[in-house]
Amino acid sequence: MKLLPAFSLALLWCAAAPAAEETAQVESRAVELVRKTRPALVSIEPAGRDGEVAGVGTGFIISPDGLIATNLHVIGEARPLRVTLPDGQRLEVTAVHAWNREKDLAVIRVDAKDLPVLPLGDSDALSQGDYIAAMGNPLGLKFSIVEGVVSAVQEVEGQPLIQVAMPVERGNSGGPLLNREGKVVGIVSMKSALTPNLGFAVPVKELQALLQDVSPVLMKNWLTIGALNERIWKANGARWTQRAGVIRARERNEAAFGGRAWCLYQTDPPELPYEVSVRVKMDDESGAAGLAFCADGGDTHYGFYPTAGSLRLTRFQGPDVGSWTILEDVRSAAYRPGEWNLLRVRIEKDQILCYVNGERVIISRDTVLRSGRAGLCKFRQTEPDFRDFRLGREGGQGDPVADAVRVLITEAAQGREMSPEARDTLAAYPNTTREIAEHEAAQLEKRAASLRQQAAEAHEQSVARQLKEILTRKEPQAGDLARAAFLISRLDNPDIDIAQSMADLDRMEADLKAFLTEDDRYAPDKTLRALHRWMFIDNGFHGGYEDMNNRANSYLNEVIDDREGLPITLCLLHREFASRLGLKVTGRNFQGRCMNHLQLPGDPPRDVYIDAFDRGNILTREEAVDLLYKLNEDVPGEAEWEPVSDIDTILRMLNNLTANATAAQDDARLLRYLNVALEIAPDAATQRLQRLLVLARTGQKEKARADAAYIIAQEPPGIDTLRVLELMQSLK
Numbered sequence: 001m002k003l004l005p006a007f008s009l010a011l012l013w014c015a016a017a018p019a020a021e022e023t024a025q026v027e028s029r030a031v032e033l034v035r036k037t038r039p040a041l042v043s044i045e046p047a048g049r050d051g052e053v054a055g056v057g058t059g060f061i062i063s064p065d066g067l068i069a070t071n072l073h074v075i076g077e078a079r080p081l082r083v084t085l086p087d088g089q090r091l092e093v094t095a096v097h098a099w100n101r102e103k104d105l106a107v108i109r110v111d112a113k114d115l116p117v118l119p120l121g122d123s124d125a126l127s128q129g130d131y132i133a134a135m136g137n138p139l140g141l142k143f144s145i146v147e148g149v150v151s152a153v154q155e156v157e158g159q160p161l162i163q164v165a166m167p168v169e170r171g172n173s174g175g176p177l178l179n180r181e182g183k184v185v186g187i188v189s190m191k192s193a194l195t196p197n198l199g200f201a202v203p204v205k206e207l208q209a210l211l212q213d214v215s216p217v218l219m220k221n222w223l224t225i226g227a228l229n230e231r232i233w234k235a236n237g238a239r240w241t242q243r244a245g246v247i248r249a250r251e252r253n254e255a256a257f258g259g260r261a262w263c264l265y266q267t268d269p270p271e272l273p274y275e276v277s278v279r280v281k282m283d284d285e286s287g288a289a290g291l292a293f294c295a296d297g298g299d300t301h302y303g304f305y306p307t308a309g310s311l312r313l314t315r316f317q318g319p320d321v322g323s324w325t326i327l328e329d330v331r332s333a334a335y336r337p338g339e340w341n342l343l344r345v346r347i348e349k350d351q352i353l354c355y356v357n358g359e360r361v362i363i364s365r366d367t368v369l370r371s372g373r374a375g376l377c378k379f380r381q382t383e384p385d386f387r388d389f390r391l392g393r394e395g396g397q398g399d400p401v402a403d404a405v406r407v408l409i410t411e412a413a414q415g416r417e418m419s420p421e422a423r424d425t426l427a428a429y430p431n432t433t434r435e436i437a438e439h440e441a442a443q444l445e446k447r448a449a450s451l452r453q454q455a456a457e458a459h460e461q462s463v464a465r466q467l468k469e470i471l472t473r474k475e476p477q478a479g480d481l482a483r484a485a486f487l488i489s490r491l492d493n494p495d496i497d498i499a500q501s502m503a504d505l506d507r508m509e510a511d512l513k514a515f516l517t518e519d520d521r522y523a524p525d526k527t528l529r530a531l532h533r534w535m536f537i538d539n540g541f542h543g544g545y546e547d548m549n550n551r552a553n554s555y556l557n558e559v560i561d562d563r564e565g566l567p568i569t570l571c572l573l574h575r576e577f578a579s580r581l582g583l584k585v586t587g588r589n590f591q592g593r594c595m596n597h598l599q600l601p602g603d604p605p606r607d608v609y610i611d612a613f614d615r616g617n618i619l620t621r622e623e624a625v626d627l628l629y630k631l632n633e634d635v636p637g638e639a640e641w642e643p644v645s646d647i648d649t650i651l652r653m654l655n656n657l658t659a660n661a662t663a664a665q666d667d668a669r670l671l672r673y674l675n676v677a678l679e680i681a682p683d684a685a686t687q688r689l690q691r692l693l694v695l696a697r698t699g700q701k702e703k704a705r706a707d708a709a710y711i712i713a714q715e716p717p718g719i720d721t722l723r724v725l726e727l728m729q730s731l732k
Contacts, residue, residue, distance in 0.1 A: 030133070034145055036182045037135050038086050039116040044070055044108075044174060046079040058136035058175035059083070059108070060184065061115045062207075066091075069207055070174030071189055072099050072106040077226050077241075081219075083110055096222045096540075098214040101562075102547060103159060103206045104189050109216070118176055121183030123162065123203035126150050132164055134188050134201075136175030146172075153203070161200040162186045177201040209546070217540030217563065226561065228263070229507070234297070237261030238378060243561050245495035247386040249289070249378045257320050262292050262301070264375035269293075269347075270393055276374040277344035278389045285309065285337050287382025291345055294369035299323070302369055303377050304345050304354050304362070306335055313354055313362050315369065327364050334359035340387075387495045460672055463491045464679035471647050471680055479505070481646045482556065482576045485569070488653050489555035491676060492669070501557050508560075509580045516581075525600050527581055528608075532616035535577060539563060541570060543613035549663065554656050567594040568652050570612035585610070586643040589652055592631040595624060597643070651677055651684065658690070667698055685716035692724070701731045 040061040057074030061067070068083065075081055075096070083091045091110035099106040126132075130150045137144070148166025155161070162177065162185070177186035186201030217225075226241040233240070237253030238261035253261040269276070282289050290305025303314045313328040334357045335341055344355040347370070354362035376386050470484050482505060483498060490496040512534050520530035535541050544553045544564045552558040559565035559573060571587055571594045578585040578596070585596045588609070596610040609624040611617040619627065621641075628636055654677045661670035674691040677684055688707055695704035708728035712721050 030145055030147065033133055033178060033182055034135070037118060037145075037176065037178060040118045041086060041135055041175070042068055042091070043084045043137055044068075044074050045082040045084070046074070046076045047082065056137050057173045058188070060118045060174075060176045062107070062117055062120065062211075064113065064115050064117055066094075066110040066112045066115060067097055068108050068110060069176075069187060070106055070108065071104050071187065071202075072101060073104055074174040075106050075108060077222075080223065081108065083108070093219050095216045095218050097216050098210050100206075100210055100546060103202055103210070105187065105202060105207055105210050107207075107210065107214070119183045120204050120208060121179055121181070121185045123185045123205045126153060126162060126179075126185055126203075128152055131180050132162075132166070132185065133178045134164070134166060134172060134175055135178070136172035136188060156200060160203055160206070161189065162203055164199050164201060166199060172199070177204075213542075213545050215540045215542035215563065216537070218538055221539050225563075229504075231507075232266055233263050233375070234266055235261070235263040244489075244493055244555075244558055245387055245497050245500070247376065247389070248383070249376070249386070250383045252381050259287075259380045260316075260377065261379075262295065262375060262377040264292065264295055264297065264373045265389065265391060266373070267391065269374055269391055272370065273346060273348040274391070274393055275344060275346045276389075276391045277342065278376060279340045279342050279387050280306075280376075280384055281338070281340045282306065282382045282384045284380075284382040286380070287384075288312070288379040289382055289384035289386075290343050290377060291374065292377040293345060293347060293374040294372040295375065296372050300369065301372060301377075302345075302352070304343060305377065305379070306337075306341065306343075306356070307379070309335075309337065311335060311354070311356055311361050313352065313364055315366060317368075327366050328354075328362045330361050332356055332359060332361045334361070342388075388497075456672075459494055460491065460675060463487050464676045467650065467676065468680050471650065476646075478579070479576070481572060481649060484646065484650050485556040485572055485653065488650065488657075489557045491672060492551070492657075493555070496557055501560075504557075504560065505576065509577070512577060512581070523601075524583055524598070527583060528578070528598060528600075528610075528618070531574075531577055531581060531583070532618075535574065536615040541565070541573070541612075542615055543567065543570065549660055551657065551660055554653055554660070566656060567611075567613040568649065568656065571596050571610075572649060572653075574610065574612040574616065587649055588641060589644045589648060590624075590628050590636050590640050591634070593628060594644075594652070595619075647681055651681055651687075658687075667694055670694055671698075683714065683716070685711065685714070685719055688716075689719055689724070692727070696727065696731060704728075705731050 037060075042059045042061065044057045044059045046055060046057075057070060059068040059070035059074070062069050081093045083093055085091065091112050093108050094111050095109045097107040097109045128150055131147070132150055133145055133147045135145050146166050148164050151163040151165045153160065153162050164177065172188045173190065175188045176184040177188055179185050184204050186203055187207060188199065188201045190200050226243050228235060228240050228242050228247070233247075237256055237259075239250045240261075240263050241248050241250070247263070249261060249263070252259040276291055276293050278291055280289050285306070286308050288305045288307035290303060292301045292303050295301030299319045300317050303312075303316060305312060310329050310331050312326060315325040315327055317323045317325070336357070342355075342357050346353040346355075349370070350365065350367060352362070352364040352366060353360060354364070374391050376389070378384055467484055467487050470480050470487075479502060483502060486496060486498050486501045489501075490498065512531070515534045515538070516527070516530050520526050540563045541559075542564055544550065544566065547553070548566065552562065553564065553566040554569060556569055556573065559569045565573070575585050575587060575596055578598070583598060585598045588595045588597055593611070593613065596612060598608050598610065600606045600608060607621055609619045609621065611619060611624075611627070625635060628634075654673045658670060658673045658677075661667075661673060671691065671694055674687050674694070677687045678691065681687070688711055692704050692707035692711065695701075695707065705728055708724050708731070711719060711724050712728070715721055
């Protein structure tokens with residue numbers, strides 16, 4: 001492919017070459033755009049492992065005091081950044097000023113003043129066929145220009161994008177899309193997979209909206225988003241991240257033979273015998289990923305992993321293939337390509353036992369290595385996900401659901417080689433064979449669906465019982481509310497490790513207390529303001545204004561990961577941190593906005609209300625009333641000013657998820673949330689009526705009648721029991 005030189009023009013939609021006069025006009029226009037635009041462009045180079053440059057993208061300056069717009073995928077998450085001006089000057093990135101994952105937008109701040117800026121235009125004024133130009137760093141060529149026209153403005157995967165007819169390459173991402181006047185009308189985001197002369201840009205109005213809802217995070221804290229905790233894991237090669245209980249290994253380790261990379265758990269194993277286990281899913285089965293154990297932190301360790309359809313046990317004693325010994329290489333029907341697979345290894349004094357999904361596949365008598373740590377490993381190009389890592393005397397158990405499914409499959413197809421006579425019989429009666437095969441397959445699918453449903457119900461009941469135990473015990477314990485909130489996350493994501501999530505809060509508490517000065521501890525009002533500096537300014541926790549309906553805003557672990565949430569989750573987290581600092585903060589469930597309350601000492605004492613959704617804005621009662629009136633066009637009743645219970649807090653979180661499931665018409669999720677809500681609050685009349693209606697709609701008449709009978713017996717206020725009775729009779 002011929003690379004575009006700087007100032008080259010892609011004259012699209014032309015049937016013939018332009019006349020000399022037209023060419024001169026076009027070149028003059030391009031030169032003028034370059035002259036006006038180039039000083040405000042920057043090259044952005046995110047660093048990969050070991051500080052090496054992992055790519056190049058573009059950004060453009062939008063404020064003289066150092067704000068630069070680009071794509072979120074250009075800066076990456078938890079990546080150091082190198083920003084360079086056209087004259088070669090390097091700028092230090094001090095913060096990520098704002099970002100939006102859905103829109104693929106980011107604004108970074110650099111330490112500089114009096115910078116040249118690009119003016120922002122009106123993307124709504126664009127029409128099909130309008131002239132546009134883009135500047136960027138295609139394929140690493142610094143600050144080149146390309147021209148084209150607007151093909152269309154349309155939605156791609158639910159996001160409004162400007163479709164442009166022009167060559168778009170890697171490196172153009174994050175660059176400005178300009179109109180004839182040199183104003184930015186879009187941010188180049190991606191190229192088409194169909195043709196090189198087609199690309200897309202995010203309308204600049206999305207950037208303008210983002211600038212109205214900034215959530216700055218200092219660069220030192222941005223680098224920790226998604227990063228593995230170094231006190232728990234030590235990684236080498238590839239890029240290892242963790243989110244929502246899943247550890248991901250991305251990129252190939254080009255520096256090592258076979259692309260080998262590892263990530264070791266920083267707790268020593270117990271004395272022999274012990275077990276280590278993990279669930280792994282690979283995106284490319286020709287690669288390899290699994291367990292490392294007896295590792296010295298360098299090139300010596302064992303590895304047990306699936307690769308190219310086999311399960312392999314290897315002893316590594318050096319960096320090259322000559323120092324690797326394949327001890328066993330076997331195939332097993334228990335391994336499921338492309339799915340989550342449970343790997344387990346038992347290390348004994350005189351043998352190593354390897355299991356996949358509960359089935360033993362390898363017994364090795366190799367005893368060369370017996371000391372060292374355990375962890376994860378990957379090879380070649382695969383980018384695996386890992387979850388449920390366990391290390392201990394009994395590190396892993398079989399997967400009972402997977403075992404049951406495997407038994408059913410084995411009953412349907414024993415895997416024996418079919419005899420010629422059997423093949424002839426089947427060939428003689430093809431229609432009967434097909435009917436029987438389809439029937440058996442349907443029965444297997446039905447049984448598998450039933451098993452999945454039973455597993456889901458068992459998980460739901462387990463979460464509900466744990467929630468009820470926490471929320472109703474006579475002597476509450478510190479952290480109960482946070483633990484209950486993590487259980488809400490686990491309801492939808494069984495991979496969430498509650499103990500690990502609570503440990504994450506403990507580590508954040510340590511960071512918070514280290515942040516406080518002696519003066520901050522002097523009085524409650526100073527402690528409160530210091531907490532707000534740490535939580536909302538230094539760490540960037542903020543309300544998710546643009547994406548209020550995203551389920552992630554209701555999952556406390558993801559609120560912590562993304563620093564973005566709903567009023568209820570941010571208030572809960574604020575209350576948790578305040579409690580750990582000794583502040584007696586309580587919650588208030590107002591319509592449309594949760595807040596926290598703290599009474600500050602004085603004569604008389606002073607009541608303040610904290611709006612955690614608005615970065616901890618501290619309000620008087622009068623100011624809180626004004627805000628709530630603007631939101632609801634109504635004044636809160638006296639009951640709303642009373643402290644909210646932990647049960648009511650969790651119910652509000654479940655209500656938000658219920659609204660999300662209702663909007664998505666997802667009855668399975670909707671029933672899951674309602675079932676749990678009624679487990680912890682059986683007299684919640686609204687949820688009981690809502691579940692009754694969902695059960696009736698989905699044909700679960702017996703369960704619906706039971707809810708109807710409960711409502712009729714209780715006669716809760718606000719519900720027409722006569723209508724409920726009519727519905728109950730119609731379900732007979």
